[in-house]
Amino acid sequence: MRLMKNASLATLAFMIGAALASSGQAADGGHAHIERQTWSFGGFTGQYDQAQLQRGFQIYKDSCAFCHGLKRVRFRNLAEPGGPQFPEDAVKALAQSWPNKVTDGPDDQGKMFEREPKPFDPILGPYKNDNEARASQNGALPPDLSLIAKARNVEYTGTWWAHPFSMLRDIATSYQEGGPDYIYALLTGYEEPPADFTLAEGMQYNKAFPGHQIAMPPPIAKDSFIKYQDGSGSMEQNARDIAAFLAWAGDPSLNTRKATGWLVMLYLLVTTLLLYAGKRVIWSKIPH
Amino acid sequence: MEHTSSYEPKSSFAKWWDDRLPVARLMHGQFVDFPTPRNLNYLWTFGGILTFCLAAQIVTGIVLAMHYQPSAHEAFNSVEAIRRDVNYGWMIRNFHAVGASMFFIAVYIHIFRGLYYGSYKAPREVLWIIGVIIFLVMMATAFMGYALPWGQMSFWGVTVITNLFSSLNEIIPGVGTAVVEWLWGGYSVSGTTLNRFFSLHYLLPFVLAGLVILHIWALHVAGQNNPTGLDIKTKADAVPMYPYAVAKDAVGMFAFLLLFAWFVFFLPDYLGHADNYIEANPLVTPPHIVPEWYFLPFYAILRAIPSKLGGVTAMFAAIAVLVFVPWLDTSRVRSAKYRPLYKWFFWLLVISCLGLGYLGAKPPEGAYVIWSRIFTVYYFVHFLLVMPIIGLIETPKPLPKSISASVLPSGGGGAPHGAAAAPETR
Known part of the structure; x- marks a missing residue:
């Protein structure tokens, strides 16, 4: 009984806190406030949307790949379950026609040579190394995108007293989508700089980027975006799809992980309850 | 507490073994x-x-x-x-x-x-x-x-923490640098450092x-020990x-x-920290270097002290002071359950530690530093002053007669309730 009372009190406190936390966050419209988006793979039940990952890959191929590599993802991964799952033949053809060749060797003559990628090869960007990238990008380095969704996160911007409640809410709802949220905000965050803001030469203003000065020119815009095969598309849709694709690129085992997680939680919950019942029976034999 | 194992070997092999290496007897007696x-x-x-x-x-x-x-x-x-x-x-x-x-x-x-x-x-x-x-x-x-x-946080975490030892230079010039280079296995954090960290x-x-x-x-x-803080006196106190x-x-x-x-x-x-999904790069320093959450209270203590050597000393002292707790606590009563005054200070310590944990993740500026200092001071005051003083001036609540008296409905000191009350005599 006492346990139940404690539990319900804790739940109540938690709910009040969570409500306060969300209002606290809304109140702070600070410098780099990043809106949380709804993702098919978000929360503890989420799974990737295969069609979205396929659209996302199209954006990567038709836009990002001109500067950014995806070296920790291999072509074969694109055909695997839990990802875009393109047909294997399509992936083979894609690898063969990929513009950025693989350096292999040495051959019989001791020379390195270039060859067409095979499905087991990594998805390479256009530059052989960081120096080449910087040389052709005005000193800026386009990062490899394999882990970009994992390597970025959203900072908490609310009040200090609401922070613990916000953390508890994120733990209870298993919020892990800070990376995709940030990518979406970045890709849709290009705008004219405020009047008092001085941009360095060759830089763009972006409201989501830390410091607001970013070297990357807007890859997509309101009036210039990538059209999908069915002819539809918009800047927001593009941004959402590529963010989802990059989330998969950084965490390709998410579908299995969450599905396994539910079995594990179920097993543990049932076992805990059985053990608790067993413990009650054992202890009921003696006064305590 | 002397306790003899009631182990009885059930087979002739078990008996043979028990005469030679009584490990089953030991485990039975202890667990x-x-x-x-x-x-x-x-x-x-x-x-x-x-x-x-x-x-x-x-x-x-x-x-x-x-x-x-x-x-x-x-x-x-x-x-x-x-x-x-x-x-x-x-x-x-x-x-x-x-x-x-x-x-x-x-x-x-x-x-x-x-x-x-x-x-x-x-x-x-x-x-x-x-x-x-x-x-x-x-x-x-x-x-x-x-x-x-x-990753980036791995590399820079190692850099910051190993560099703490360079504060020894403030005592004997050169010693700190020598220690740090010895830890690194070179003149900077490198693959050599990583290799020895893996070994350790x-x-x-x-x-x-x-x-x-x-x-x-x-x-x-x-x-x-147990919630009453009393020793086991009779068989009825234990199961x-x-x-x-x-x-x-x-x-x-x-x-x-x-x-x-x-x-x-x-x-x-x-x-974890998102930056650790970026490969280590000695040329790029992350904007905020923070340790893993479980080190944050100690990190806050480190940064609360305005001198490097002082900060390092305070950080290690925060752990070392725990060694002396058995002698710093002067109370004759163990459990805070019966210590009406000390109880409050215990929770103040908990709040200080949580506060330090929160502050350890914040940049060392403005009010964050002030609060880090307040909580750091309380952390040490708790162990060095509160524990000895409260133990002397506090009047503890009356203790139950025994462990069993605190839990058994009769309140009696170990009158057996049928066979089950002393199950160890089975």
Whole structure:
């Protein structure tokens, strides 16, 4: 009984806190406030949307790949379950026609040579190394995108007293989508700089980027975006799809992980309850 | 507490073996019919949980080491290969990374439980001090483990923490630099540093296992403390470890595993820092270098002191002071349950530690520094002044006559309630 009372009190406190936390966050419209988006793979039940990952890959191929590599993802991964799952033949053809060749060797003559990628090869960007990238990008380095969704996160911007409640809410709802949220905000965050803001030469203003000065020119815009095969598309849709694709690129085992997680939680919950019942029976034999 | 094992070998082989190596007798005596106080609450299940945490870290760690490559060039890549290409590598790696955090959650609860119920007081001083050493070795192990993925936070965390030793230059010029270069194995943090950290990260868990055995040994000599803080005086005060304590430990452990699994499967990266998914780069410093959450209170103490040597000294003193707690506490009563005044100060300490944890993650500026200083001062005042003084001036609440008197409905000091009241005489 006492346990139940404690539990319900804790739940109540938690709910009040969570409500306060969300209002606290809304109140702070600070410098780099990043809106949380709804993702098919978000929360503890989420799974990737295969069609979205396929659209996302199209954006990567038709836009990002001109500067950014995806070296920790291999072509074969694109055909695997839990990802875009393109047909294997399509992936083979894609690898063969990929513009950025693989350096292999040495051959019989001791020379390195270039060859067409095979499905087991990594998805390479256009530059052989960081120096080449910087040389052709005005000193800026386009990062490899394999882990970009994992390597970025959203900072908490609310009040200090609401922070613990916000953390508890994120733990209870298993919020892990800070990376995709940030990518979406970045890709849709290009705008004219405020009047008092001085941009360095060759830089763009972006409201989501830390410091607001970013070297990357807007890859997509309101009036210039990538059209999908069915002819539809918009800047927001593009941004959402590529963010989802990059989330998969950084965490390709998410579908299995969450599905396994539910079995594990179920097993543990049932076992805990059985053990608790067993413990009650054992202890009921003696006064305590 | 003298306790003889009631082990009786059941087969002729068991008898033959028992005459030569009575290990079954030892285990039976220590973990089956060992008398445990009958009033232990769920906070006492964390000892078992911690043993599990260590074992789980060792098992998952050994598997990870089969795939991990401790070199500056390949460390990050090999961790990614584990996540992507090793069968169920993502699960093993999440289990190990989240496991470190769970280990610390459990150890902090365990330490504060000990502080609240006075588990450090005579005759458990050595037990407590071994615990402090375990905590220190755990921290070293976790710190070196966090270096291994060789991400940005790994690299810069190692840089900041190893550089702390250069503050020794303020005592004897040159010594600090020499120590730091000796730790690094060179003139900067490099693959050599990573390699030795890997070696030590593989060694220290086994040192921990040895210390844990000593910890349990010392525990079983003095016997367990309990919420009343009273000693076991009669048979009615205790129940045999099996099935009573074991049944309760199992519930606690599985409930803890629920939390553990939640993080492993649904929040594997929540407790880490996003920057550690960026490969280590000595040329790019992250905007905020923060340690893992379990070091944040100590990191806050380090930065609260305006001098480098002072900060380092305070940080190590914050752990060292725990060694002296058995003698700093002057109260004749163990459990804070019966200490109306001290209880308040205990919770003030808890708040200070949580506050320091919060501040450790914040940049060292403005009000954050002021509050870090306030909480740091209280942390030390608690141990060095509050504990000795309150113990002398406080009037404790009347203690129950015995453990059994505190829990049995009759309130009697051990009148057996039928056969079941003294099950150890079965």
